[in-house]
Amino acid sequence: MKILYFAWLRAKIGTGEEDLSPPAEIATVGALIAWLKTCSRGHAEAFAEGSLIRAAVNQDYAGLDHPVAAGDEVAFFPPVTGG
Numbered sequence: 001m002k003i004l005y006f007a008w009l010r011a012k013i014g015t016g017e018e019d020l021s022p023p024a025e026i027a028t029v030g031a032l033i034a035w036l037k038t039c040s041r042g043h044a045e046a047f048a049e050g051s052l053i054r055a056a057v058n059q060d061y062a063g064l065d066h067p068v069a070a071g072d073e074v075a076f077f078p079p080v081t082g083g
Contacts, residue, residue, distance in 0.1 A: 001019070001020055001022060001068065001069075001070055001071065001074060002017065002072075002073045002074070003017070003018045003019075003020055003074050004016065004017050004073065004075040004076070005017070005018075005046070005075075005077075006075065006076065006077035006078070007077060008046075008078065009047075009076050009077065012042050012043075012045045013040070013042045013043055020039075022035050022068075023035070027067055027068065027069075028064065028065050028066060028067055028068060029055045029057065029063065029064050029066045029068055029074065030065060031068075032068050032074060033047050033050065033055075046076075047076075052078055052079065053076055053078065054076070054078065054079055054080070055075065055076055056074070056075045056077075057072055057073070057074050058073055059073065059075075062074075
């Protein structure tokens, strides 16, 4: 699974991209976030305030209950606004 981090998430985690293999029981975006929090202190800090994070799975916006699977691209980013 390719995980992409943008803006301050990238800064806290220390990278903009990771290729990870979460355990098989990680089946949703929410479960993936919970698992990522255990990967490092930077991950825990980045995902501490979940309401400030948005996700996309395979370049489509996704909620916490959206399924994820091996081979997916999952991106995490702060809310965006237009202007």
